[in-house]
Amino acid sequence: MLPTLSFQIQTIPDVQAIRQLYQLDGEIGEADVADFVLQRCRAQSGSDFMPFHLHRVVAIAGVLQQDGRLSVIQRLAADPKDEAAMLADWLTLLRDSRARLVSWDGARLELPVLRHRALALGLPLAEQLRNGADAASHCALSDALSGGHAELATPLGELARLCGLPGEADLNGPRRWELYRAGDSQALSDHNARQAASCHLLWLRQQWIDGALDQAAHLNWQQSLRAAAAALPHAHWRGWLADWRGYDAAQNR
Numbered sequence: 001m002l003p004t005l006s007f008q009i010q011t012i013p014d015v016q017a018i019r020q021l022y023q024l025d026g027e028i029g030e031a032d033v034a035d036f037v038l039q040r041c042r043a044q045s046g047s048d049f050m051p052f053h054l055h056r057v058v059a060i061a062g063v064l065q066q067d068g069r070l071s072v073i074q075r076l077a078a079d080p081k082d083e084a085a086m087l088a089d090w091l092t093l094l095r096d097s098r099a100r101l102v103s104w105d106g107a108r109l110e111l112p113v114l115r116h117r118a119l120a121l122g123l124p125l126a127e128q129l130r131n132g133a134d135a136a137s138h139c140a141l142s143d144a145l146s147g148g149h150a151e152l153a154t155p156l157g158e159l160a161r162l163c164g165l166p167g168e169a170d171l172n173g174p175r176r177w178e179l180y181r182a183g184d185s186q187a188l189s190d191h192n193a194r195q196a197a198s199c200h201l202l203w204l205r206q207q208w209i210d211g212a213l214d215q216a217a218h219l220n221w222q223q224s225l226r227a228a229a230a231a232l233p234h235a236h237w238r239g240w241l242a243d244w245r246g247y248d249a250a251q252n253r
Helices: 015-022 030-045 080-097 110-121 141-146 156-162 173-181 185-209 215-231 236-242 247-251
Strands: 004-013 055-066 069-076 100-103 138-140
Touching: 004 030, 004 080, 004 110, 004 173, 004 185, 015 030, 030 173, 055 080, 055 110, 055 185, 055 215, 069 080, 069 185, 069 215, 080 110, 100 185, 138 141, 141 185, 156 185, 173 185, 185 215, 185 236, 215 236
Parallel strands: 004 100, 100 138
Antiparallel strands: 004 055, 055 069
8 A cells, every 4th residue: 555644733822923913912821812812713703713824733643554564653842942843854754755644634624734834934845735736645534424515524533433443522722722721732642643543543444445455454454553552652542442342343253
């Protein structure tokens, strides 16, 4: 199979950008700045989703399937000064691997946010993220499964659980900001990595039902991801593996 990278990002309000664009006094605390922009979003659109240019990426993670091997990659930039270096490393990974990107809802979040951040930070884009990149560069599973009906799209965690795979609820904007403000950025990063792994499992399953993978190859790649997660030293993967209810049944088919 061609190299594939299933990935997710986690973002919070870019407090510095919000201060600059809306000329907010420096004495206004970060929490109040974020609350200002979230309330503004609710008033304008009825949701907490911020315009792309007001996001700051704090975590990015992926599952890279390449040359018959599989690895879990997890990055965190809790400090604003670390974001540019984290994204530069990630863009280098994309260029070096030449992997096709897989996301759950990347056409509406990951890709436009990364393009905006690259522009703001002066980072050369990898080919997979450039405007005009074709379907061979990126697959948004949610779009592929829903036929573009975003209003009917299924949450990643819910569909994963229906398939007997580990999956958990998404963190909305206020919850991500709450964790960050509480000094728990690592929890954001860990959740993000688990979501990327669940996304990859759903992509493998979709490849199987579409006929791109036979059952044996599908199970082998599942086993590779399970082994990669089990080998990681971080305790949060134990719970993710324990939630993989369909694994034993699939192995015994």
